[in-house]
Amino acid sequence: MVVGICVIELYIPRNGSLKGKRQVLQSIKTKIKNRFNVAVAEVGEQDLWQKAILGVTTVANDRSFVNEVMDKVVGFVSSFPQVQIVHHQLELI
Structure with missing residues (x-):
């Protein structure tokens, strides 16, 4: 089992x-x-108007699948014109 955060x-x-x-x-x-x-x-910065921190997680059997899904999520979020990604971090457990 692989958990992606x-x-x-x-x-x-x-x-x-x-x-x-x-x-x-x-x-x-x-x-x-x-x-x-x-x-x-x-998951953070709830009291600030222009900053937000999102936590995304998924579970699967294949490490490469989890990595691919998380990469697609980050790309999808970057496609929204209302927000800009300042930083993202991926961890696989």
């Missing part, structure tokens, strides 16, 4: 409130879950 730090430049941040993140999280069948949650 990806932490994605986001910058939301055109955001001016926590409500706006929640709307943007909820949309992104729902689309990630539906497309890749992974677990996603906001």
Whole structure:
């Protein structure tokens, strides 16, 4: 069993409130879950308007499959014009 954990730090430049941040993140999280069948949650910086940290995880039998899914998730998140990826980190256990 291989567990993939990806932490994605986001910058939301055109955001001016926590409500706006929640709307943007909820949309992104729902689309990630539906497309890749992974677990996603906001895991940090909940009180900042223009910064967010998402945690994404998945479990599989094949290490390369987990790595591929996480790479696709990061690429998918980078395709959203509302956010910019500041940093991401992948860990396989």
